[in-house]
Amino acid sequence: MNRLSTGGQIDRTTQLRFTFDGQPYHGHAGDTLASALLANGVRLMGRSFKYHRPRGVLSAGSEEPNALVQLRKGGRQEPNTRATVAELFNGLEAASQNAWPSLKLDALAINDRLSNFLTAGFYYKTFMWPAAFWEKLYEPIIRRAAGLGSISTDPDPDSYDKGFLHCDLLVIGAGPAGLAAALTAGRAGARVILADEDFRMGGRLNAETHGLGDQSCADWAAGAVAELASLPNVRLLGRTTVLGAFDHGIYAAVERVADHLAEPAPGKPRQILWRIYSKRAVLCAGAIDRPISFANNDRPGIMLAGAMRAYVNRWAVTPAQTVAIFTNNDDGHRTARDLLAQGVDVAAIVDTRVDAPACDGVQVLAGAQVVDSAGRLGLKSVTVRQASGQEHRLRIGALGVSGGWNPNVALSSHQRGRPEWNEAIAAFVPGGILPQGMRVAGAAAGRFSTQGALETGAGAAIQALSDLGKTVQAPDFPMAEDGATRITPFWHVGGTKARAWLDFQNDVTVKDVTLAHQEGFRAVEHLKRYTTLGMATDQGKTSNLGGLAVMAELTGQSIAQTGTTMFRPPYTPVAMGALAGRSVGRDFRPTRLTPSHIWAVEQGATFVEVGMWLRAQYFPRADESDWRQSVDREVRATRGSVGVCDVTTLGKIDVQGRDAAAFLNRIYCNGFAKLAVGRVRYGLMLREDGIAMDDGTAARMAEDHFVVTTTTANAVSVFRHMEFARQCLWPDMDVQLISTTEAWAQFAVAGPKSRALLQKIVDPEFDLSNDGFPFMACGEITVCGGCPARLFRISFSGELAYEIAVPTRYGDALMRRLMDAGREFDVTPYGTEALGVMRIEKGHAAGNELNGQTTALNLGMGRMVSDKKDSIGAVLSRREGLQDENGLRLVGFLPKNPQERVIAGAHLLDRGAAPRAANDLGYVTSACYSPTLDSYIAIGFLKSGETRLGDVVRAASPLTGQDTEVTVVSPHFVDPKGERLRA
C-alpha cells in the first residue's frame, strides 16, 4: 500500500500481525502503530474530543494530539495511548475511541453540526440555570459524553517498580545533541545516564537523510549508541521518558520495560518509575513541529511536515501517493525533497513567503496559502489561494504542514524558568532560571542544525564536567549539515468563517480564541482555562504557541509580551500504576506482625489493622456466631480469672543517662524526678500549646535508666518529639534515647488470677507477692528457668494485672507457655476489642480522648499538671481559655435503657434542646457494650461534666438518626476505688 520499497529502519524480514478495530493488518519490527497503520493505508485513527471530527496522525512522536487509541484488552486495556509512540508487537490489539457505533459512523458527530453552540465557555454559559438541573440532568449527560476512551474495570495484572539512580550527568534525549553530550562525558569517565523516550535512540538522526562525515546520520547514531553501550560508566535508558525536573537535580523518569511486549515476563515489571539524582543535566529534548491553522485543517492526512519526513525516512511509509507541502520556512522544502527522493509525488509546495526559494523537481507556490480542505473521512483535496488571489484545488491524499519548530522547553521550565522569545527562529527558547544544574543543548536550545546540536551537546557536557572539577576536551565529531533557520512567521490563514483548528485534541479553534479575546479572557492563563487550549493529555505541545500567536495578534501585543503558560510535570501522561509502584493492594504498606502472630493465627483470631500493625481483634470460638459473643466472653473471663493480650505494639523508648529523670520531668506534665527505682508512673505529655499529646508509663529500671511507653499510634511522633527536646531544647542534658518497641515481646496478664499464673512462670527467686511486687512496681526478672524478662505491675483493664516482656524471639514461646500454665485458671487470650471494652469500663483515656483537642483538665487530670517545675505545655495549659470552669470534662454515660446503644461521635444535648451547635454540650468519644455491667456504656466530654453527675442528657447523632437518653456518671464504671489493681 503506502510502504515504500526501500529504506527505513524497519526489519522487513519480521512480519508482525496486529488488529485495529478488529481488522487484521501486518507491520514490521521497528514500526509504531501509527507507521504501520499508515503503511496499510489507514489514515482515520480516531475522533476528536468535542466535535467527534474524524482524525488521523498529526505527528510522529509523543506530542501527538489526534491518534489516541486504546491498546490491549481485559485488565491491560489502556486508553489514550498515542499510536505514534506505541511500538508494534506481534498480536497487538488496538481500537479507536471516542466513536460510537463505529469510527467511520460516529453518532456524536452531531456535535460538529452544533459547533456554534459548543464554543469556548459553553459549559459556563449553558449549564447555569436552573440550578436544580445540574445534578440530575446536566452532569450525567456531560459525564457520559466527556472523557476519552474507557478504562478497564478489571485489576491491572501487571506490576510496576520504583527505583533510584545516581549520576554525574543526566542527558535527556538521545538525538545528535544528547549523543554528543553523552559521548563527551562518557569518554571522560563520568557517570552518565542517557534517557530517551523512543525505542530507538538517535532522535531526528533516524528521521533525516543527510550525512554525518561519510556515514548516514542514522548509521552514525547507531555507532554512537553502540559505543555508549560499551562504556561501563554510561547507562542507557531507552523507552524512558523524563517526566519532570525537580529541585536540586532530581528527575523523575518512567521506563517502559514491557510495553512493547504482549505482556511482561513473569515477575518483571511493566514499567519502572525512576527517581534520578543527578549532579548535572543536559536537556537535549529536541524540537516539536508546529502546524499552521487554516479552515478544516484537521482532516486525516493533514500532518506536520517533519512527521511526514520521519515516516518516509525512518519507517519507509508515505501517508499517501500524492502529497503537498504547506510551509512558512525552509524545513518544509526539506520534506518535499526527501519525499521526492523516495519517489513520492509532491503536487506542490505552498509557501506563505513571497520570497520562497525554489525547489528542484517540485512547483513552489510562493506567497500562497492553503485556505480549505475537503474529504469527509480523509483528505481528498485542498484549496490553495495563490499570491495573485486566485484559488485552485489540489487533489492530494496528504498535506505536510510546517509552521516552524518549537524548541522543546518543557523540562527547562519545570522550576521557575520562563521561556524567552527568539525572533530569529520565531520560537520560545529556554530562559529565566533553569532547574539547578541543567543546561540545554541542540534543538531544545534553538540550535536546529545537526552541527549546532553536536557542538552545543558536547559543549554543555564539557561545562557540566568542568563544574564538577573535570577538564574534558571536545571529541572530534564529523562534519554535519549546518543550515540556517529561514522562517517568516505565519500562524493562521485569516479571512474565513470556517473553523481553523489550533488545539486538535481539545477542539479549540481560532474562533474560540477570538471569542475569549472578545469576552476579556486575554491573559494566557485565562485563555487556557476559558478555551481549554493546551489542557488535553498532550498539554498543548503542538497547539499552545498557535493560540498565543492568535491572541497576540488580537491584542496587538508581541508574542514575547503575551508569554507562555506554565509547564508542569509530567511531560507525558503516566500510568497510575507506575506512580504507585509496588505499594498496591495488600502491599500498600508493610505489615508489622506481633510476636504472638503465628500463635494467634493458629487460634483462629480475627485481626485488625492498627497503623501498620496487625493485631488480634478477638478470638472467636466455634460456638460463637457474633463478634460480641467473643468479646463479652473475653472480658468476663479476664475479669473473672485471667486473660492475656499481646501489647507489644505500644511504643517503647529506652531513656538513659545521668539526666534521664530530669529530662522526663520536662517531657511529662507530672513529676518524675522523685520516682524511685523499681517503680512505674503514669505520665501525660502535653504539646507546647497545652493540649494533651500522648500518655503512657515510665518505669525506672535504674537511677539512670527509664523505659517509657507510648501509645501504639504515637510511637514515632513521641520519639521525634523527645529527640527534639533532647537535641534542640536541652542539648547539654545527658540523655540517650533508643527505640526498643521491637526488641521486647510484651504481654498484658490481667485478672484476679494473674499473679497465680505468673508465679508458675517467673523464676522462684522473684517475689511476686503484693508486698514484694506492689501495684506500679517494675523489675528485671527471669522466667522459665533463666530467660531475661521485664515485669511491670500496671493495669489498663483495672484488674490486678501485669505486663511481662521477654526478648522478641521468645515471645511466641512465652505466649504458648502462658496458655499452658494458665489452663488451670481457664486463661483466656483477649484481643484489642476486649482491651478496649475493659479500658472504657475503667474510664481510661485512649486515642479517642487524646484527640488533639483536649487538655489535662478536660481529661480529669488537671491536677496532674505540676506548677512546681517547667515542663512542655504546662505554661500554656494554664491559659485562661483552657481553664474554663464550665469546660468539657471526661464523664461516663449510661443509657436509660441498658440495651440501647450509644454511639461514639454522638453529640450531647439537654433534654428538649434542638440539635444545633448552640445547644451542643459535648460529645461521646468511646462507647461499647459492657458485659460487666450488662449495659451499653460510653465515656465522653460534657460541659461542666463533674457537676452534672446524675443528670440525664441526650446523646444524639444526626448522622445515624440515633437520639438516646443517657445518665451522666463517673467514667470509672468498674472498681472506681482501684481496689482490684492493688489486690
Added chain:
Amino acid sequence: MHDLAPLTALGSSAPQSDTIGPVTITENPDMALVSVAARLGQDAACTTALARILGTSAPDVAQFVQGPTLAAFWSAPHCWMVTGPDDPQSDLSTRLKADLPHMASVTDQSGGWVRFDMQGDGLGALFERLCNLDMARMAQGGARRTVIDHLGCFVLCHGGGVTVYGPRSGARSLHDALITAARSVF
C-alpha cells in the same frame, strides 16, 4: 538455661535462605545487636574503648568496621551498633555494659531487628529498586540507615556482600520486598 524456644523473625525455627539469579538472601538470626550511645562528653572515651573492644578503630560517620569477632557500625551522632555472635552464656550487652562503664548507654537490640545477609553479583542493580542509596559510591565499609519498602533499615556494605537490618515486626514484608525486587531484576 531456660526452655523457651526462639523463633526467627520470619517465624520459623530455622533461618530461611533464597537464591534468585546470582543473589542469595539469607536470614541471619545468630547475631546479637547492641546499641552503644556515648554519654554526654564521653564521645572520645567511648571511641577509644570501642576500639579496644572491637579490635579495630570505632566506625566513623556512616561506616561499618569488622573486628576479629565483633563488628560495629555508626547509627547516629555519638551512637553505634555493635554486633557479634549471639552467645547465651556471655550476653553481648552485658559485656559491653561492663566494658563501657559510665561512658555509654548500652541497650540490647537483638530482638528488635531482622538481619538479612545478601551475597552475589548484581547487588547494585538490586538495591536500585529498593532504596535511594548510591551503592556504587558506598562500596565496602559503608553503613547507612535508609528506607526499604517504607521500613527504616540499616544497609551495611562489607567484603561478604550487603547486610540489611530491618525492624523485626516487618520482617516478612521486608523479606517479600527483597525477594520481589530480586525476581524483578534477575
Added chain:
Amino acid sequence: MIINHPLLGPCDAQEFTYLGDARLIDRPDGMADGAEDVFYDYAYLRDNPAGQHRELWFHEAGDRSWLVITRNTLTHEIISVELARDVARKQGRSL
C-alpha cells in the same frame, strides 16, 4: 530537594520530617515571671516568609539528627545546614 547533611552529605528531603521555624529552639523559661505571654509568642507567632527562612528538619529515616536548614522558600535554594544541637548550644541553650 537535596539536603546536604553536615555529617552524611547530600540526602533526599524525603528522608526528613519538617517542623518549621527554627525559633522553636528558643523555648522560654516556663518558670519565669510573665511566662504565659512569652510562651504565647513562642507557640503561635512564627514567621513564614517568602524567601530566606531558618527551619527545623528531622532526619527521621536517617540518623535522627535535628537540623537547622536555612532555605529560600521561593527558590528552594538551601543556603546552610547545621546540626540543631550545635545551633542550640551556640544560642546559649544548655540544660
